[in-house]
Amino acid sequence: MxxxxxxxxxxxxxxxxxxxxxxxxxxxxxxxxxxxxxxxxxxxxxxxxxxxxxxxxxxxxxxxxxxxxxxxxxxxxxxxxxxxxxxxxxxxxxxxxxxxxxxxxxxxxxxxxxxxxxxxxxxxxxxxxxxxxxxxxxxxxxxxxxxxxxxxxxxxxxxxxxxxxxxxxxxxxxxxxxxxxxxxxxxxxxIDEDYILEIGKTIVERPGKDVTIVAYGTTLLKAIEAAEFLEEEGIKVEILNPLTLYPIEMQPIIDSVIKTGCLIVAHEAVKTGGLGGEIVARVVESEAFDYLTAPIIRLGGLDVPIPFNQELEAATVPQRNDFVHGVYRLLNRI
Amino acid sequence: MIELSEELLLRMYYKMNQARYFEEKLDELVSKGKVHGTVHLAIGQEASGVMPCLALEEGDLVSMSHRSHVQAIGFGLDVNLMMAECLGKYTGYCKGKGGSMHIADVENGNLGGNGIVGGGFNLSCGAALTQKYHNTGKVVLCFAGDGATNTGSFHESLNLASIWKLPVVFFIENNQYGMSNPVENHINIENISDRSEAYNIPGLTIDGNDFLGVYNTATKALRYARAGKGPVLIEAKTYRYSGHSKSDKQLYRDKRELIEWQKKDPLLKMKEYLRENRVFTEKQILKMEEEARVSIEQAVEFAQKSPQPELTTILEDVYA
Known part of the structure; x- marks a missing residue:
């Protein structure tokens, strides 16, 4: 440390x-x-x-x-x-x-x-x-x-x-x-000049046990906000950050899903053809498939060009509450 | 006037013949179904492909077009390894992964053929930037065809090379067709070299079938670039005798046009020069031609006897 x-x-x-x-x-x-x-x-x-x-x-x-x-x-x-x-x-x-x-x-x-x-x-x-x-x-x-x-x-x-x-x-x-x-x-x-983060790694940003969230970029910060909110309700979300998107390291994600049984994959990029689909496919191809207790949730940008208007723009990409609702759904709380 | 030694004239004639035999042999192998995929032949373009390379100095670099065999032979690549690559063999320059279009010898300054028309221009700028940055005194020779001069990368590169005074010579082999499209249909100016004016760099249009003219012009252009004065654009007007690639039925051109150009064949013109100037005896000329022919026969034998790449090599060399 x-x-x-x-x-x-x-x-x-x-x-x-x-x-x-x-x-x-x-x-x-x-x-x-x-x-x-x-x-x-x-x-x-x-x-x-x-x-x-x-x-x-x-x-x-x-x-x-x-x-x-x-x-x-x-x-x-x-x-x-x-x-x-x-x-x-x-x-x-x-x-x-x-x-x-x-x-x-x-x-x-x-x-x-x-x-x-x-x-x-x-x-x-x-x-x-x-x-x-x-x-x-x-x-x-x-x-x-x-x-x-x-x-x-x-x-x-x-x-x-x-x-x-x-x-x-x-x-x-x-x-x-x-x-x-x-x-x-x-x-x-x-400040160490030799501080290097090895390329090819997925890291656990926040340990948890109830639901796995995979997110990156600003979407990750929204996931963390959601996790903090959910923690007050006793829900422990595990957040993984694929710092290298390609070639992606899947094992930490697979291990996490085996532990939690629930998965949300999220990004700002348009959902259709987005990287989330690839991550999900690799999870269901893996040994983690047998541990899933609910359908996987993919959060992604709407299939539209990003609009200018501030409210429209924000509504185009996943926000904190999308994660909260997603977790509730996975845990059968709504 | 640039001095031509006997040794240089021998090398010129030998390499042009080697290039011709290489292409003819490859054409034959393609027609017999011995080559997987396609090839782009440059028969008729031996002077414009070989001579600029012979004007290079040790350590200079070259970037080639998709029609690159003649250029590669000019640069001094090993015909055995070239032929092996064309046949997809493990002994080829690219271990069978590149094929005819991507022959390269990067360590020795050959940055490879390029399957994207116009793809080599800005790579050449980058290679030239390295020479300038490291003050190597070396120049990059960038080959491309007439069709490539209509890509955005051509214009972006000429502009960049001009403002940064990069040591690069853009050498356009205008063989009259961009695949099937005659040059007058895709370029609305007489000489492609006129485009140099827009970038404030020297531009020259020359007879691409005149070995001496090509050699002299390339030599001067390379000297200019080497002196740190910036890039030069050369257009060499020439003609390709074969189709664009193996599937080309050549419906877009008149056979008479080909016959007219064959009268100006670069090899014939050089042979005439050698005879007129009595540089070599008739016997010596024949010997050079024979040696060139044999070298290609041997290359085919080498390639055919070479092993296929192992399937395990599929995953190799994606990343360094």
């Missing part, structure tokens, strides 16, 4: 920046490219101050050319650099998909193991900012459908630091999904 004295309080945004800064200081091959990441400091302020410390050679402000940003990163990674690149919004990955999916993800396999593509693609995702349908999506399911990519998503400042550092040190293309509503979230972050 880490002592509080080894930690400092900071935001999720600052924790990502700290992880990047530490890695850039210790490895000169790490460069960072994206739109308005220099003087402007990035659309969400993640790269603020990096230009001053690392200079124009390593902090590269690009034209608005997402295909070139991702493709250049792939080409640079294949030839010895370790680029981090930023899509200003995850939605814009549509414009970089060829470079990511057909080039970066497949190059190693296509060439029989000849190359490696050590790059990080930062993707600010999710709704809640009132930016409407082209700036609010959670498109992780697309990325989790592409062997060769790794997909990670932190839910706390500490996780953000540990995972961004792991992503930068990884020798594969890693998609690093940041939920925009978490940027101002504050938490304790280890």
């Amino acid at each position: 880490m002592k509080t004295s080894d930690m400092i309080k900071m935001t999720y945004r600052d924790a990502i920046r700290l992880g990047i800064t530490e890695e850039m200081r210790q490895d000169k091959d790490v460069i960072f490219l994206g739109e308005d990441i220099g003087t402007y400091g990035g659309a969400f302020g993640v790269s603020k101050g990096l230009l001053e410390e690392f200079g124009e050679e390593r902090i590269l402000d690009t034209p608005i050319s997402e295909g070139a940003i991702v493709g250049t990163a792939v080409g640079a990674a294949t030839t010895g650099l370790r680029p981090i690149c930023e899509m200003m919004f995850m939605d814009f990955i549509t414009l970089g998909m060829d470079a990511l999916v057909n080039q970066g993800a497949k190059m190693r396999y296509l060439f029989g193991g000849q190359s490696q593509v050590p790059m990080v693609l930062r993707l600010p995702a999710g709704s809640g900012t009132g930016a409407a349908a082209q700036h609010s999506q959670s498109l992780e399911a697309w990325l989790c459908h592409v062997p060769g990519l790794k997909v990670v998503t932190p839910s706390s400042p500490a996780q953000a630091k540990g995972l961004i550092k792991a992503a930068i040190r990884d020798n594969n293309p890693v998609c690093f999904i940041e939920h925009k509503m978490l940027y101002d979230a504050v938490g304790l972050v280890p």
